[in-house]
Amino acid sequence: MLVIKDLKVSIEGGEILKGVSLEVNAGEVHAIMGPNGSGKSTLAAVLAGRDLYEVDSGTISYMGEDLLEKSPEERAKEGLFLGFQYPIEIPGVSMVNFMKTAINEMRKHRGEEPLSASEFLKKMRQKKELVEIDSSLTNRSVNEGFSGGEKKKNEIFQMAMLEPKLAVLDETDSGLDIDALKVVARGVNNLRSSENAIIVITHYQRLLDYIVPDYVHVLYKGRIVRSGGKELALLLEEKGYEWIRQEELNL
Amino acid sequence: MQKEQDQILNEVTTGEYKYGFYTDIEHDSIGKGLNEDVIRLISEKKNEPEFMLQFRLKAYRHWLTMKMPGWAHLDIPPIDYQELVYYSAPKQKARLSSLDEVDPELLETFNKLGIPLEEQKHLAGVAVDAVMDSVSVKTTFKETLAELGIIFCSFSEAVREYPDLVRQYMGSVVPYTDNYYAALNSAVFSDGSFCYIPKGVRCPMELSTYFRINAANTGQFERTLIVAEDNSYVSYLEGCTAPMRDENQLHAAIVEIVAMEGAEVKYATVQNWYPGNKEGKGGIYNFVTKRGICKGDNSKISWTQVETGSAITWKYPSCILKGDNTTGEFYSVALTNNRQQADTGTKMIHIGKNSKSIIVSKGISSGVSNNSYRGLVKVLRGAENARNFSQCDSLLLGDKCGAHTFPYIESNNQSAIIEHEATTSRIGEDQIFYCNQRGIATEDAISLIVNGYAKEVLNKLPMEFAVEAQKLLQISLEGSVG
Ligand SMILES: Nc1ncnc2c1ncn2[C@@H]1O[C@H](COP(=O)(O)OP(=O)(O)O)[C@@H](O)[C@H]1O
Ligand SMILES: [Mg+2]
Numbered sequence: 039m040l041v042i043k044d045l046k047v048s049i050e051g052g053e054i055l056k057g058v059s060l061e062v063n064a065g066e067v068h069a070i071m072g073p074n075g076s077g078k079s080t081l082a083a084v085l086a087g088r089d090l091y092e093v094d095s096g097t098i099s100y101m102g103e104d105l106l107e108k109s110p111e112e113r114a115k116e117g118l119f120l121g122f123q124y125p126i127e128i129p130g131v132s133m134v135n136f137m138k139t140a141i142n143e144m145r146k147h148r149g150e151e152p153l154s155a156s157e158f159l160k161k162m163r164q165k166k167e168l169v170e171i172d173s174s175l176t177n178r179s180v181n182e183g184f185s186g187g188e189k190k191k192n193e194i195f196q197m198a199m200l201e202p203k204l205a206v207l208d209e210t211d212s213g214l215d216i217d218a219l220k221v222v223a224r225g226v227n228n229l230r231s232s233e234n235a236i237i238v239i240t241h242y243q244r245l246l247d248y249i250v251p252d253y254v255h256v257l258y259k260g261r262i263v264r265s266g267g268k269e270l271a272l273l274l275e276e277k278g279y280e281w282i283r284q285e286e287l288n289l
Numbered sequence: 290m291q292k293e294q295d296q297i298l299n300e301v302t303t304g305e306y307k308y309g310f311y312t313d314i315e316h317d318s319i320g321k322g323l324n325e326d327v328i329r330l331i332s333e334k335k336n337e338p339e340f341m342l343q344f345r346l347k348a349y350r351h352w353l354t355m356k357m358p359g360w361a362h363l364d365i366p367p368i369d370y371q372e373l374v375y376y377s378a379p380k381q382k383a384r385l386s387s388l389d390e391v392d393p394e395l396l397e398t399f400n401k402l403g404i405p406l407e408e409q410k411h412l413a414g415v416a417v418d419a420v421m422d423s424v425s426v427k428t429t430f431k432e433t434l435a436e437l438g439i440i441f442c443s444f445s446e447a448v449r450e451y452p453d454l455v456r457q458y459m460g461s462v463v464p465y466t467d468n469y470y471a472a473l474n475s476a477v478f479s480d481g482s483f484c485y486i487p488k489g490v491r492c493p494m495e496l497s498t499y500f501r502i503n504a505a506n507t508g509q510f511e512r513t514l515i516v517a518e519d520n521s522y523v524s525y526l527e528g529c530t531a532p533m534r535d536e537n538q539l540h541a542a543i544v545e546i547v548a549m550e551g552a553e554v555k556y557a558t559v560q561n562w563y564p565g566n567k568e569g570k571g572g573i574y575n576f577v578t579k580r581g582i583c584k585g586d587n588s589k590i591s592w593t594q595v596e597t598g599s600a601i602t603w604k605y606p607s608c609i610l611k612g613d614n615t616t617g618e619f620y621s622v623a624l625t626n627n628r629q630q631a632d633t634g635t636k637m638i639h640i641g642k643n644s645k646s647i648i649v650s651k652g653i654s655s656g657v658s659n660n661s662y663r664g665l666v667k668v669l670r671g672a673e674n675a676r677n678f679s680q681c682d683s684l685l686l687g688d689k690c691g692a693h694t695f696p697y698i699e700s701n702n703q704s705a706i707i708e709h710e711a712t713t714s715r716i717g718e719d720q721i722f723y724c725n726q727r728g729i730a731t732e733d734a735i736s737l738i739v740n741g742y743a744k745e746v747l748n749k750l751p752m753e754f755a756v757e758a759q760k761l762l763q764i765s766l767e768g769s770v771g
């Protein structure tokens with residue numbers, strides 16, 4: 039589904055990703071871990087098409103096509119979803135209107151009719167229950183005045199509404215209490231199927247108690263320095279990132 | 290990054306005016322220039338009674354003593370008033386009984402504007418009095434209204450048919466001495482609408498008027514008068530778009546509203562006169578005096594405006610809250626793009642006890658435009674427990690435009706409570722990217738954000754107008770994205 043080859047990315051002249059390769063197939067859940075500043079959000083943003091970042095070399099293919107050729111909205115309409123580490127507030131635009139516009143843009147892209155008001159509201163209701171999002175949140179403006187936890191849950195709610203093929207969740211677990219963490223996990227596990235793939239970016243291993251990944255990668259200073267199964271996350275938890283740092287120094 | 294963002298916004302926001310076309314209809318005009326003979330000729334062509342001619346002449350003589358005002362935040366090129374044409378009427382048969390008799394070119398123009406009269410005629414609950422240039426072309430729904438005793442006709446017709454009413458109220462809210470453009474309008478006004486709601490009558494439909502400017506170099510001077518008797522109610526809509534012209538056109542209208550005891554008048558405007566091209570060439574100068582008086586106790590006047598057009602807009606729909614327990618409201622969205630300049634706001638004059646006013650102003654600036662809110666809240670000594678709440682927000686697209694807020698407060702009563710809130714925000718690249726990531730293209734994202742921002746005001750418009758206004762905001766910001 040997603041093949042990243044030797045990706046090098048810089049911003050304002052500074053190289054952040056220094057040759058990242060990663061292959062994600064349908065049905066898989068990958069976890070990307072790493073200390074702050076290692077380039078996790080950069081990778082997510084480049085996948086979503088943020089033009090702030092300069093792709094210096096390397097390729098990304100998504101469902102057999104060149105992802106880097108496509109605009110951010112095309113990527114979204116072709117099923118790529120980014121759960122933002124810091125979700126953005128849009129005053130005055132109601133969640134209902136925002137979601138309806140988004141869903142209907144995607145349906146238009148697939149050559150489908152817009153959802154009727156009742157179909158849409160039904161879907162909203164179902165997905166709201168799934169993520170246990172407070173009913174009033176969807177009546178408010180997009181993320182406006184939401185608490186940190188509410189914003190994160192709202193990302194999961196949007197993911198559930200949009201039913202993406204590939205979801206990239208950037209530290210959706212950060213700053214959440216255990217209950218909210220379980221909500222996030224449930225949202226992800228619900229999406230999980232043989233058709234979809236999910237990349238979970240996380241700083242901590244505790245989320246991985248609830249979302250069991252097929253693969254774990256450690257991103258360190260712009261490079262994937264370790265890849266393995268879910269036991270790698272436990273090893274990291276036990277030894278800390280300091281361990282990676284030492285290992286890298288020894289090389 | 291900031292540069293790139295501005296470039297995107299520039300591309301999105303430097304759209305050309307979508308309603309630029311000109312209808313080729315024969316005009317019956319008086320030559321250029323202004324003097325007493327021209328005024329006599331206008332009055333004569335309109336078959337006006339003597340009192341009307343005298344009113345015009347007094348106003349003209351007063352205007353001669355006045356100077357064109359200057360404003361801090363508007364850059365107005367000098368206007369040669371002798372170069373303007375002060376009367377122009379589309380030539381057509383004397384009386385029309387059905388739409389079939391209306392000039393097909395004219396109907397075509399309305400069709401391009403998306404306001405086909407044919408359909409409007411059937412549109413439930415909307416009576417349309419279409420004004421093109423200076424003479425009323427067609428009035429519909431008149432009979433239904435007449436049964437309720439409601440008068441809704443062109444101003445010229447009112448002058449002939451209801452001279453006593455016109456005489457009693459014309460100039461009672463906006464005297465010809467009020468300002469330079471009010472004096473000019475009073476001297477040369479062409480036509481407009483007159484509306485009279487008798488005691489205790491609720492007007493069952495929205496009254497709407499479409500104004501058009503369509504003759505080269507024609508100063509357009511409408512005049513509207515609405516009188517709502519005790520415990521009556523009326524909702525009035527005014528909307529306009531103008532065709533593409535190269536020469537600047539002057540538009541100086543007067544709207545007067547009188548609300549008697551317990552009466553309520555809602556006045557909504559969608560203003561989309563030609564704003565000029567990207568470089569600021571052409572475009573309408575829109576200098577309007579709109580004022581209402583809540584004369585009787587418990588009366589209410591509400592102004593709602595969506596201003597997207599004109600090269601220069603200068604307009605302050607105001608309320609004189611004379612009666613006790615009266616309410617004045619002002620809801621405004623003013624959008625400026627390219628080189629447009631707008632200086633708009635309101636005046637709320639509290640005279641009566643327990644008088645209340647609400648001001649919600651939403652400015653949107655893009656391109657290299659300038660957008661100012663200027664508002665006065667004045668509480669007179671006798672206005673016990675007067676209350677005002679003002680909310681003035683500015684939204685900026687790009688970094689070459691300007692937004693300014695000038696709230697003036699004069700309170701002469703200790704018991705008055707006046708609150709003012711103001712915010713300025715910018716559409717950020719991260720907001721647009723967030724929308725993009727959810728499948729929404731940049732142009733639609735901007736439109737979504739702008740409409741969300743203006744929602745509080747758009748919600749005050751009647752349903753069909755709100756949809757039109759939303760489209761207008763979108764069209765006004767539209768351009769060529771990538
Ligand atoms: N907009 C930016 N401008 C300059 N440097 C940036 C910007 N965004 C990220 N960086 C730098 O890139 C590096 C990687 O950041 P990021 O991808 O956010 O890491 P992570 O998500 O792993 O914490 C950091 O050193 C950070 O300071
Ligand atoms: Mg990050």
